[in-house]
Amino acid sequence: MFATYEEAMEWIHTRKGMGPKPGIVRMEWLMERLGHPERKFRSIHIAGTNGKGSNVAYLRSLFMAAGYSVGTFTSPHIVSFNERIGINGENIPDEDVLEQANLLYALYEEISQTDMGPLTEFEVVTAMMFSYFGSHPCDVVLLEVGLGGLYDSTNVAEPDLSLITTIGKDHSNILGDSIGEIAYQKAGIIKQGTPVVVGRLPEEALAVMRDTAEKMAAPLYAFGRDFSVSNWQGGSAYHEVFDFSSPLGSYENLEIALMGGHQVDNAATALQAFLLFCQKYALAYSEATIKTGFLGTVWPVRMEIVSQAPFVMLDGAHNIPAMEVLTEAIKQKFPDKEITVLLAALADKDLEEMGRLIKSIPGSKLYVTSFDFPRAASVTELCERIGAPESAAYGDWRVAIDDLKAQQSDRGMLLITGSLYFLSEVRHYLLNDKEFSDA
Incomplete structure (x- = not known):
């Protein structure tokens, strides 16, 4: 048992080296031993290749603006472990992490002696989350899938609504090589009779969703068919403005502070899910609360501008669709x-295509670096696979950032990207830098 938060963290993180264990049999065992906390709260289960975190952020803000309490479960964390579990935007307190870790440790010891074997870090954290929300009531809990859907640890959830954001090629070594195979894994979160909202999907992926939803008698609400956006325009100060239309409500001039057309898609998908959930439980909201919620949505390292002079942007584009x-x-x-x-970036990504996409930005200059993470690509590997010269390589990413910041002209922008794990470290480094106190 653990006496301090630090001891609990050390134990949780030592589960990391065990690798993923597909399947939810261990989670089912845990839920039974914990008294089925996953059945004690209303939830929305969110899967997808990209856009999961942004949808969580939009939904949290929409519910909070309407006056409801919202639990969230997200991964990976950007600044601190505790942000993975939160209520109303506030991270789980250290003492509650310690309490949940001690609760799980006894069960970890017990299951380790069985044929099911010991738990992974993600299984431990997911079980902690279910246990926590089972005893800390919220009006709704937003559950982000870790990887895939069908065999993900979160898939013991019994949600009131499922949401699938996007489908693209990522984690092919685990989820499959084709869009159809990946869509099948994501569709694994669709539950019997439970409504499912899907974002802008390739036709091959949408066909899998339709087929799965039909088999599960789950009402399906698809982007472009059951809800849509129009009149998308760039707003002031890098915002986006658009109109939304759905049988559940139509709204004009919705404004979001997250940039890009993909964020308009994410916002529309989240709004459809929000409207469905509110309809199901007769929750009150208004056009004003929707507009307030959208405008107040923030999500770190998604085209996040952390400084204006020099102009520095962070984005965790960690796969080809992103x-x-x-x-x-x-x-x-x-x-x-x-x-x-x-x-x-991580070595198991399509680095060649990442490099090609970056070089497609007119006049752009590409530099590479590495960071301390087991799957991170080395500088040498990045240079070879992207075709970057040695002169564009930095062994120390901190030196790289300091050098490239200093080189920016008034018209310059430093875009730091490639891995959410990397961006987590970068963001912490920059926002603790006194030069960035004005960001």
């Missing part, structure tokens, strides 16, 4: 900027 929408948004939003890109 890099595609990032580079398109940069071209559209910042055609007059001289773009310098600093990239660090």
Whole structure:
């Protein structure tokens, strides 16, 4: 048992080296031993290749603006572990992490002696989350899938609504090589008779969703068919403005502070889910609360501007679909900027295509670096696979950031991207830098 938060954290993080264990049999065992906390609260279960975190952020803000309490479960964390579990935007307190870790440790010891074997870090944290929300009531809990859906640890949830944001190629070694195979894994969160909202999906993925929803007698609400956006325009100060239409309500001039057309799609998908959930439980809201919720939505390292002088943006585009929408948004939003890109990424990603997409930004300059993470690509590997010269490589990412910041002209932008794990460290480094106190 643990006496301090630090001891609990050390134990949780030592589960990391065990690797993923597909399947939810261990989670089912845990839920039974914990008295089925997953059945004690209303929830929305959120899967997708990209956009999960943004949908959580929009939904949290929409519910809070309407006066409801909202629990959230997200991963990975950007600044501190505790942000993975939160209520109304406030991280779980250290003492509650300690309490839940001690509760799980006894069960960990017990299950480790069985044929099911010991738990992974994500299984421990997910079980802690279910236990926590089972004893800390909220009006709704937003559950973000860790990986895939069908075999993800969160899939013991019994949600009131399922939401699938986007489908693209990522984690192919686990989820499959084709869009259809990946969509099948994501569709695994669709539950019998439970409504499901899906974002803008490729036709191949949408067909899988329709087929799964039909088999599960789950009402399906699809982007472009059951709800839609129109009159999308760039708002002031890098905001987006659009109209939303659905049988559940139509709204004009909705404004969001997250940039890019993909964020308009995310916002619309979240709003459809919000309206459905409110309809199901007769929860009150208004056009004013929706507009307040959207405008107040923030989500770190999603085209996040952390400084104006020099102009520095952070984005955790960690796979090809995310890099595609990032580079398109940069071209559209910042055609007059001289773009310098600093990239660090995981070795199991399509680095060649990442490099090609970045180089498609007119006049951009690409630099590479690495960071301390087991799956991070080395500087040498990045140079070889992206075709960057040695002169564009930095062994120390902190030196890279300091150098490239100093080189920015009035028209320059430093875009730091490539991995959410990397961006977590970068954001902490920059926002603790006195030079960035004005950001």
